[in-house]
Amino acid sequence: MGRMLRSRLLFAVPLVCFAASTMPPEADQRLARDIYKEMIEIKSGFTTGSTTPVVDAVARRLRAAGFPESDIFIGGAIPTKANLVVRYRGAGKLKPILLLAHTDVVEAKREDWSMDPFVFTEKDGYFYGRGTADDKAQAAIWVANLIRYKREGYKPDRDLIVALTADEEGGGPYNGVSWLIKNHRNLIDAELCLNEGGRGEMVKGKRISNSVQAAEKWYLDLRLEVRNKGGHSSQPVPDNAIYHLANALVRISQLGFPMKVNEVTRAYFAGMAKLDSTGAAPDLAKVAAGDQEAMQRISKASPAWNSMLRTTCVATLLEGGHAHNALPQLAAANINCRVQPDDSLEYVMDTLKKTIADDQVKISIDNQEENSPGSPLKPELMRALSRLTDTMWPGVVVLPTMSTGASDGRMLRAAGIPTYGVQGFFGERDDNRAHGRDERMLVTSFYEGQTFLYEIVKELSTAR
Ligand SMILES: [Zn+2]
Numbered sequence: 001m002g003r004m005l006r007s008r009l010l011f012a013v014p015l016v017c018f019a020a021s022t023m024p025p026e027a028d029q030r031l032a033r034d035i036y037k038e039m040i041e042i043k044s045g046f047t048t049g050s051t052t053p054v055v056d057a058v059a060r061r062l063r064a065a066g067f068p069e070s071d072i073f074i075g076g077a078i079p080t081k082a083n084l085v086v087r088y089r090g091a092g093k094l095k096p097i098l099l100l101a102h103t104d105v106v107e108a109k110r111e112d113w114s115m116d117p118f119v120f121t122e123k124d125g126y127f128y129g130r131g132t133a134d135d136k137a138q139a140a141i142w143v144a145n146l147i148r149y150k151r152e153g154y155k156p157d158r159d160l161i162v163a164l165t166a167d168e169e170g171g172g173p174y175n176g177v178s179w180l181i182k183n184h185r186n187l188i189d190a191e192l193c194l195n196e197g198g199r200g201e202m203v204k205g206k207r208i209s210n211s212v213q214a215a216e217k218w219y220l221d222l223r224l225e226v227r228n229k230g231g232h233s234s235q236p237v238p239d240n241a242i243y244h245l246a247n248a249l250v251r252i253s254q255l256g257f258p259m260k261v262n263e264v265t266r267a268y269f270a271g272m273a274k275l276d277s278t279g280a281a282p283d284l285a286k287v288a289a290g291d292q293e294a295m296q297r298i299s300k301a302s303p304a305w306n307s308m309l310r311t312t313c314v315a316t317l318l319e320g321g322h323a324h325n326a327l328p329q330l331a332a333a334n335i336n337c338r339v340q341p342d343d344s345l346e347y348v349m350d351t352l353k354k355t356i357a358d359d360q361v362k363i364s365i366d367n368q369e370e371n372s373p374g375s376p377l378k379p380e381l382m383r384a385l386s387r388l389t390d391t392m393w394p395g396v397v398v399l400p401t402m403s404t405g406a407s408d409g410r411m412l413r414a415a416g417i418p419t420y421g422v423q424g425f426f427g428e429r430d431d432n433r434a435h436g437r438d439e440r441m442l443v444t445s446f447y448e449g450q451t452f453l454y455e456i457v458k459e460l461s462t463a464r
Helices: 003-011 014-022 026-040 052-064 136-152 176-183 241-253 263-275 281-288 292-301 303-309 345-356 379-392 409-414 443-460
Strands: 072-076 082-088 097-102 121-123 126-128 160-165 192-195 200-203 206-216 218-227 312-320 330-339 362-368 397-403 419-421 426-428 440-442
Touching: 014 379, 014 443, 026 052, 026 136, 026 443, 052 072, 052 082, 052 136, 052 160, 072 176, 082 136, 082 176, 097 136, 097 409, 097 443, 126 443, 136 160, 136 443, 160 176, 176 409, 192 409, 192 443, 206 263, 206 379, 206 409, 218 241, 218 345, 241 312, 241 330, 241 345, 263 281, 263 303, 263 397, 281 292, 292 303, 330 345, 345 362, 379 397, 379 443, 409 419, 426 440, 426 443, 440 443
Parallel strands: 097 160, 097 192, 192 419, 200 426, 206 397
Antiparallel strands: 072 082, 082 160, 121 126, 126 440, 200 206, 206 419, 218 330, 218 362, 312 330
16 A cells, blocks of 8 residues: 555554545545446436446546546447547556446336436435446546546556446447457557456455456357157157257256366365355365365355356256147257356367257257456466455455356457456445345445555556
């Protein structure tokens, strides 16, 4: 942390110093809150809204703060899905750092919520509104911190690039990150990227862990299809499309892909072994060491842990038959796979074919998202995160994670920009309302996250 904190240590009691270190100056809190409120109240729903008014509002603030027009870029796949990229110039000793957040939100209906999801509401220590957690807190803070750096005359050793992008929720043709990679790679090219996906976890108000998302599984939909000539159901034959499909599905239900750890999940399980209070700690430590029997037990203890240890494939949709009194001519199912970063498409398809062992069941790819490698857990990055986390929240463990879902980080990783989910926003373990009703963010967590992101970007932008 900064020189100011250290000098205060000499004069103030530790409690005062701790409070001073986690909260930004009041003027900067106000600025971040104003930007946050403005963003929340713009309806940028993934299907019904536009992200362009969000980035236009940000551009106005940046211009007013003295950012030159030449360092502000606005553009996107279509006029209503604009992205913003702004560059804060540094000394050029290091390659730039990219600070990413998406500006679209999952749809929210007034009647589903206790309050209007598009009116920024502060109540009982929380900020409420669609996007308060996913992902407008980080978007607002990147902007507020950039304006603060400028006011303070901060000179980083590298350029800081903030990119606010469209359509992370559900992806699709207007996704801002893939559009920028394809059309304006030079604007966002960076040594590393900080993004959503990291989360601070609290249990009953006690801060436990600060996660760093460094890898993601990749998404794959496969269609199983069986076709028969059909016929009258009063004269059945053994060769029945529905039976072929049903047998294939039963076999898939009994399939367990091999379990293994990678760099990120190994670090995750090692960290969890230190945090766990359920009695699983010894097994978690063994999982980190690659012990297969411990993996068996841990995978049974939690669907989330199971999914971190292996590729999974599960039946999610079913169709078949055309009449009550006819033999089926078609039976089909969707199999949704979440694949470990180092498992290939061919490997997954081969495994399923061998498992099903029935030539009549045809397997085709319905939807395949790009695979992306995990981001390396660079020692200097991990040290910086641990040091800052421990300074702000003594005793809190930095926990690398691999998401079993997906974010825009996978596209940057695939494009060769190592991406890390780093936020420093703490919330209760069982109170994750992103995408749900009454989405919220603890007021203190918002401002602490502001400080955390302000400091970590400075730390990572100093040449050593
Ligand atoms: Zn998000």
